[in-house]
Amino acid sequence: MPDVGVLSAHLLSGFQKELFSRLAEAGHDQLRPRHGAVMAHIATGGTRASELSERSGQHKQVVGTLIDELEHLGYVTRRPDPADRRAKLVVPTDLGRDQMAQAKRIVADIEHRLAELVGRERFAEFKAVFEEVARSY
């Protein structure tokens, strides 16, 4: 039986290939799977880079580079945080909000298919245990 690292790598790879090829069909063909580390964790009202780093588990420097790339592609902008003028918020643009809505729809569709595959109750319990295990890191 493969270990949880091998299983996570395999599932993540397949999931990302499906999500980003379907996003490309929906017009977001310049996004790459690595951008998911930011786009999957950003709030419509904006999120600090440090928070994106924490949520994605990626190093701050990596997240900074991804934000630069996404800003260049027109998906996010950096704005001063109203709660702390020295801090900056990463805020999705109209294009970014469209990507987030499309991704939400595609991800729901993928999870629906997986739940049908293994059974809805088993899938719900799988996700509950998955969250407990992932949270322990």
Add this chain to the structure above:
Amino acid sequence: MPDVGVLSAHLLSGFQKELFSRLAEAGHDQLRPRHGAVMAHIATGGTRASELSERSGQHKQVVGTLIDELEHLGYVTRRPDPADRRAKLVVPTDLGRDQMAQAKRIVADIEHRLAELVGRERFAEFKAVFEEVARSY
């Protein structure tokens, strides 16, 4: 509730950080998490690059670069495949076999801890569903 992509990314990131910092303590401090895509899938008797690409879900070109790096670091060598002289096998060296044994021990320890955390039966069912879901890709 986070989706299976976010959960996989989070678990993989935490798992890799733990595994590779413990491997570094055991003397394998030049290995990086990306090398896991090869080292986790190689057989002691050797494995073809195309098979490593298939098992890891990584592109052949990526796997080729990882094999080059691992050869340079002394973890693997390329040898002609006795079953097909035109093909090559990627074979672990003594150093590579030591890494594989250490990784096996550390991964077993991690999975034991996770099973204790969520309950052994729930963990076994979690892995069974995880394999069905991962296999669907």
